[in-house]
Amino acid sequence: xxxxxxxxxxxxxxxxxxxxxxxxxxxxxxxxxxxxxxxxxxxxxxxxxxxxxxxxxxxxxxxxxxxxxxxxxxxxxxxxxxxxxxxxxxxxxxxxxxxxxxxxxxxxxxxxxxxxxxxxxxxxxxxxxxxxxxxxxxxxxxxxxxxxxxxxxxxxxxxxxxxxxxxxxxxxxxxxxxxxxxxxxxxxxxxxxxxxxxxxxxxxxxxxxxxxxxxxxxxxxxxxxxxxxxxxxxxxxxxxxxxxxxxxxxxxxxxxxxxxxxxxxxxxxxxxxxxxxxxxxxxxxxxxxxxxxxxxxxxxxxxxxxxxxxxxxxxxxxxxxxxxxxxxxxxxxxxxxxxxxxxxxxxxxxxxxxxxxxxxxxxxxxxxxxxxxxxxxxxxxxxxxxxxxxxxxxxxxxxxxxxxxxxxxxxxxxxxxxxxxxxxxxxxxxxxxxxxxxxxxxxxxxxxxxxxxxxxxxxxxxxxxxxxxxxxxxxxxxxxxxxxxxxxxxxxxxxxxxxxxxxxxxxxxxxxxxxxxxxxxxxxxxxxxxxxxxxxxxxxxxxxxxxxxxxxxxxxxxxxxxxxxxxxxxxxxxxxxxxxxxxxxxxxxxxxxxxxxxxxxxxxxxxxxxxxxxxx
Amino acid sequence: xxxxxxxxxxxxxxxxxxxxxxxxxxxxxxxxxxxxxxxxxxxxxxxxxxxxxxxxxxxxxxxxxxxxxxxxxxxxxxxxxxxxxxxxxxxxxxxxxxxxxxxxxxxxxxxxxxxxxxxxxxxxxxxxxxxxxxxxxxxxxxxxxxxxxxxxxxxxxxxxxxxxxxxxxxxxxxxxxxxxxxxxxxxxxxxxxxxxxxxxxxxxxxxxxxxxxxxxxxxxxxxxxxxxxxxxxxxxxxxxxxxxxxxxxxxxxxxxxxxxxxxxxxxxxxxxxxxxxxxxxxxxxxxxxxxxxxxxxxxxxxxxxxxxxxxxxxxxxxxxxxxxxxxxxxxxxxxxxxxxxxxxxxxxxxx
Numbered sequence: 001x002x003x004x005x006x007x008x009x010x011x012x013x014x015x016x017x018x019x020x021x022x023x024x025x026x027x028x029x030x031x032x033x034x035x036x037x038x039x040x041x042x043x044x045x046x047x048x049x050x051x052x053x054x055x056x057x058x059x060x061x062x063x064x065x066x067x068x069x070x071x072x073x074x075x076x077x078x079x080x081x082x083x084x085x086x087x088x089x090x091x092x093x094x095x096x097x098x099x100x101x102x103x104x105x106x107x108x109x110x111x112x113x114x115x116x117x118x119x120x121x122x123x124x125x126x127x128x129x130x131x132x133x134x135x136x137x138x139x140x141x142x143x144x145x146x147x148x149x150x151x152x153x154x155x156x157x158x159x160x161x162x163x164x165x166x167x168x169x170x171x172x173x174x175x176x177x178x179x180x181x182x183x184x185x186x187x188x189x190x191x192x193x194x195x196x197x198x199x200x201x202x203x204x205x206x207x208x209x210x211x212x213x214x215x216x217x218x219x220x221x222x223x224x225x226x227x228x229x230x231x232x233x234x235x236x237x238x239x240x241x242x243x244x245x246x247x248x249x250x251x252x253x254x255x256x257x258x259x260x261x262x263x264x265x266x267x268x269x270x271x272x273x274x275x276x277x278x279x280x281x282x283x284x285x286x287x288x289x290x291x292x293x294x295x296x297x298x299x300x301x302x303x304x305x306x307x308x309x310x311x312x313x314x315x316x317x318x319x320x321x322x323x324x325x326x327x328x329x330x331x332x333x334x335x336x337x338x339x340x341x342x343x344x345x346x347x348x349x350x351x352x353x354x355x356x357x358x359x360x361x362x363x364x365x366x367x368x369x370x371x372x373x374x375x376x377x378x379x380x381x382x383x384x385x386x387x388x389x390x391x392x393x394x395x396x397x398x399x400x401x402x403x404x405x406x407x408x409x410x411x412x413x414x415x416x417x418x419x420x421x422x423x424x425x426x427x428x429x430x431x432x433x434x435x436x437x438x439x440x441x442x443x444x445x446x447x448x449x450x451x452x453x454x455x456x457x458x459x460x461x462x463x464x465x466x467x468x469x470x471x472x473x474x475x476x477x478x479x480x481x482x483x484x485x486x487x488x489x490x491x492x493x494x495x496x497x498x499x500x501x502x503x504x505x506x507x508x509x510x511x512x513x514x515x516x517x518x519x520x521x522x523x524x525x526x527x528x529x530x531x532x533x534x535x536x537x538x539x540x541x542x543x544x545x546x547x548x549x550x551x552x553x554x555x556x557x558x559x560x561x562x563x564x565x566x567x568x569x570x571x572x573x574x575x576x577x578x579x580x581x582x583x584x585x586x587x588x589x590x591x592x593x594x595x596x597x598x599x600x601x602x603x604x605x606x607x608x609x610x611x612x613x614x615x616x
Numbered sequence: 617x618x619x620x621x622x623x624x625x626x627x628x629x630x631x632x633x634x635x636x637x638x639x640x641x642x643x644x645x646x647x648x649x650x651x652x653x654x655x656x657x658x659x660x661x662x663x664x665x666x667x668x669x670x671x672x673x674x675x676x677x678x679x680x681x682x683x684x685x686x687x688x689x690x691x692x693x694x695x696x697x698x699x700x701x702x703x704x705x706x707x708x709x710x711x712x713x714x715x716x717x718x719x720x721x722x723x724x725x726x727x728x729x730x731x732x733x734x735x736x737x738x739x740x741x742x743x744x745x746x747x748x749x750x751x752x753x754x755x756x757x758x759x760x761x762x763x764x765x766x767x768x769x770x771x772x773x774x775x776x777x778x779x780x781x782x783x784x785x786x787x788x789x790x791x792x793x794x795x796x797x798x799x800x801x802x803x804x805x806x807x808x809x810x811x812x813x814x815x816x817x818x819x820x821x822x823x824x825x826x827x828x829x830x831x832x833x834x835x836x837x838x839x840x841x842x843x844x845x846x847x848x849x850x851x852x853x854x855x856x857x858x859x860x861x862x863x864x865x866x867x868x869x870x871x872x873x874x875x876x877x878x879x880x881x882x883x884x885x886x887x888x889x890x891x892x893x894x895x896x897x898x899x900x901x902x903x904x905x906x907x908x909x910x911x912x913x914x915x916x917x918x919x920x921x922x923x924x925x926x927x928x929x930x931x932x933x934x935x936x937x938x939x940x941x942x943x944x945x946x947x948x949x950x951x952x953x954x955x956x957x958x959x960x961x962x963x964x965x966x967x
Binding site: 073075456458514515520547560581582 | 620622623624627628629630640646651653654657659660806807809833835839847848
C-alpha cells in the first residue's frame with residue numbers, strides 16, 4: 001500500500017466517525033469534552049455554530065452520528081450490548097444547562113459584517129430549519145434576509161409536526177429567536193403562491209426551504225368515505241398542534257413505518273386511543289423509523305405489525321369499522337432490488353375507529369411557475385447543483401426537504417449552510433463552485449511525560465439511560481415531555497464514554513526504533529509492523545485482522561528494517577498508550593481540528609487569529 | 617511507562633484458547649519499566665507463548681531475582697504463582713520449588729546482572745543439575761537500575777552511554793549453558809517476536825534445563841552508537857541460525873516440505889520443533905557442534921540467534937534423584953511416615 005497522506009484533512013476527518021457521519025460535520029468529541037468540563041455554554045455555541053438548533057436536535061435529531069460512533073464497535077464482544085455514546089442526548093445537556101446570557105456570546109463567534117452587503121436582499125420561502133440556517137449564516141454578514149412563512153411563527157415542520165411530548169415549544173421559540181435576533185425579518189401568515197411575484201420584488205436571491213409539505217395519501221377502496229375518520233398523518237399532527245384535534249377514536253390504525261408514523265401513534269395514545277396499532281408493509285428491521293422511536297412507541301403500548309399491505313377500508317352503516325390487509329413477503333431480485341409479494345395467505349382484518357396514513361411525504365411546488373427557467377425532473381423535483389444547491393436559474397436555491405425530498409433536520413441545516421455559501425458567492429461575484437476551505441489543525445496534546453490535555457483513561461461504563469417522565473403522566477398530557485434529559489452527573493459519566501476520536505495517533509517513521517512497545521501495549525491490537533503488501537493482503541495478516549473495510553489502514557513509509565507500520569483505525573481507543581510507551585516520540589497524540597467553513601469564512605477567516613482562537 | 621492501567625476493552629475478534637482464556641487474560645499489571653524497554657517485549661512474548669500453549673495460569677510459577685528484568689514477572693501472568701527472590705538467588709529458590717512440586721511450569725526470569733554477576737554460581741549449578749525449568753536471561757549488557765554501568769555480559773570494546781569503553785571480556789552465558797549441560801539452549805532478540813515466541817513455547821514444553829538468552833536493548837542506557845546491544849546493532853549483526861516453528865502435539869501437520877529442507881525434533885510431550893533453513897553444517901543434537909558454531913559466529917562479529925542445541929530425551933533433576941512422582945503437598949501421613957517396618961528396612965540397607 002501507498003503511505004497514508006495525513007496532510008489530506010479528510011483522512012483524519014474520517015477517523016472522527018461521528019463528525020464524518022454528521023451532515024453538518026459537528027465537532028462532536030470537542031463538545032463532549034466541553035460538557036465533561038462543565039463548559040455548557042461553549043459546548044452549546046460549538047453546536048450552534050455547526051447545527052444551529054442544539055436544543056431541538058438534542059431531542060429530535062436522526063443521529064446519523066450514533067450508528068457511526070466508534071464506541072459501538074469497540075464494545076462489540078466486550079459486554080452485553082454494544083452501544084454508541086449518547087451523542088444526541090449529550091447535546092441536549094449543553095442546551096439544558098446553557099446560561100441566560102448566551103445570546104450575547106453568540107455574537108462574538110460570528111463573522112464580521114462585510115461592508116456593502118446591506119444593499120442585497122435575500123428571500124427565504126418557509127421558516128423551517130433550512131431557511132433559518134441560511135438566515136443565520138447570511139444576516140451577520142450584513143445581508144437583509146426576509147423569511148416568508150405560512151404559519152404565524154417560525155420553525156416549520158419542527159413546530160407543527162413534531163409532537164410537543166418530544167419537543168417542547170419553548171425550545172423552538174428560543175432557538176428560532178436567536179436567529180431572528182440577528183436582524184432577520186420573519187413575515188408570518190404569508191404563504192407564497194407565486195415565485196414570479198416574489199422575484200418581481202427585486203430580491204437578489206431566493207432560497208426555497210418550504211419542505212415536503214404534502215403527506216402521501218393511500219388510494220385504496222373505501223378511502224373516500226368517512227373522511228373525518230381517515231387522516232393523512234402529517235396534516236393530522238399539524239391539526240393536533242393547532243388544537244383543531246384533541247380526541248381520537250379508541251381503536252386507531254397507523255399505516256406506515258417511518259418516524260411520522262411513530263409520532264402519529266404516540267400522539268394517538270395520548271388523545272384517547274388505547275388500542276393503537278402501527279401496520280407496516282415491510283419487516284420490523286427495515287422500517288424507516290429510528291430504532292429508539294420504535295422502542296419508545298412500543299414502551300407506550302403501541303403494537304407494531306409487519307408484512308401487511310393495506311387493501312381496503314370497511315364501512316358499515318356509514319361508520320368506519322376496520323381495514324383489510326394482505327400478508328406480504330420480500331423477494332430479492334437478481335439485480336439486488338427487493339420486491340414485496342403477497343404470501344398467498346388469507347387477508348387479515350383489523351377493527352378500528354380511526355386511521356392515520358403516514359406512508360410518506362411528497363414535494364409540491366404548485367406555486368413555482370414553470371416558465372421561470374427552473375427545471376424539474378421526472379419526479380417533479382427541482383434540478384439542482386448538488387454542491388451549490390443552485391437551481392437552473394442563477395438566483396434561486398433550494399434546501400431541506402424541498403431539495404431532494406424528505407430527509408431530516410440536520411440535513412436541512414447542512415443544505416442551508418451550503419446554500420448560504422452559494423448566495424454569498426453569487427452576490428460577491430465569486431465563482432459559486434469555489435467553496436471556502438475548512439479550518440483544520442493538528443496539535444500535539446502532550447503536557448508532560450504521562451500527561452495529555454485530554455482524559456485518556458477509558459471509561460468501562462455502558463451507555464446510560466435517559467430518564468423518562470412516568471408513563472401515567474406522559475400518556476395523559478400530550479404536552480408533557482417524555483424524556484427528561486441527563487442530569488449533570490450522569491452526563492459527565494456518559495461523556496467519559498467518548499473515545500476522543502479527534503485526538504489522532506500520529507506516527508513519525510524517522511524516529512521509530514521498532515522496539516514493539518506500541519504493538520505490545522495496544523489494548524485493541526491495532527498496530528502491526530510488517531512487510532508491505534496490497535490492502536487485502538495486509539488486512540488479513542495484521543496483529544488482529546482488519547475486517548471492517550469501511551475503516552482505513554494508516555500505513556507509514558518504510559521504517560529502518562524495511563517493514564511498514566500499519567495501524568487499523570477501526571477500534572482504536574485513542575487511549576494514547578502507544579504514545580506513552582513510545583521511547584522516541586514516534587507516536588504522538590494530536591488533536592485534529594476540522595471545522596466546516598460557512599458563508600463569509602474561509603481563508604481570511606481562518607487566518608484571523610482571534611477567530612482561529614475561538615474556533616479552536 | 618504509563619500510569620494508566622491498560623483498558624480492559626479488547627479487540628472484538630480476540631480468541632479464547634483451549635482452556636478458555638484470551639491472550640489478555642495472561643497479562644499482568646501495566647509495566648513501570650522505561651518506555652520502549654526490550655523486557656516489555658519479552659513479557660509480551662511470554663504472554664503470547666503461554667496463551668498459544670493453553671497453559672493454565674495457576675500451574676505456572678514465575679521466579680525472579682533483582683533488577684529490571686526481575687521486575688517483569690509483575691507484568692505478565694498475574695494469575696500465576698510468583699516469587700521475587702534475593703539478588704542472584706532465583707535459581708536456588710526455583711530448584712527448591714521444583715523439588716517440592718514438579719507439576720508446575722517454572723519460569724526463571726533473570727537478567728545479566730542477576731545471573732552473570734552476583735548469581736553466576738547459582739546459575740551454573742541450576743543448569744548442571746538439570747532443573748526442569750525455562751531460564752530466561754533478559755540480557756541488556758548494562759545495569760539499568762543504577763544508571764548504565766557495564767554488566768558482565770557487555771562486549772569488550774563496546775561503549776557506554778557516557779563514552780567509556782569496556783575493557784573486560786564478557787561472560788558468554790550461552791556458551792556456559794552449553795558447556796554446563798543445559799538440554800535446551802537458545803538465544804533470541806526482544807525485537808523479533810516471530811523467532812522468540814516459538815522458541816519460548818519449545819522451551820516451556822521441554823523437559824529439563826532450558827536456557828534462553830534474550831538480548832533486550834536498554835533504551836535508556838544502552839541503545840546508542842557504540843553499544844553492541846542496541847536495537848540497530850543487534851539487527852545489523854543478527855545471524856538467525858534457522859527458522860523454527862513450534863507444532864503442538866494436537867496440531868495436524870499439514871504443510872509438506874521437500875526432504876532436506878526441514879529437520880524436525882520431536883519432544884517428549886509429542887510436540888514437534890520444525891527447523892527450517894538450518895545450515896547443512898549444523899546439527900542441533902550435537903553439543904560440540906553447537907559450541908563451535910556459537911564461537912565461529914562470535915569470531916565473525918555475528919550474534920547467532922535461534923535454537924542452538926536441544927536434547928529432547930535428557931533426564932532432569934528428578935530423574936537423577938529418583939524422587940517421588942507426586943508433589944510433596946499432596947503426600948499424606950501414610951506416605952510421609954511409612955512406619956517402623958519401613959524404617960527398619962532402610963536401616964538394614966545401610967548396614
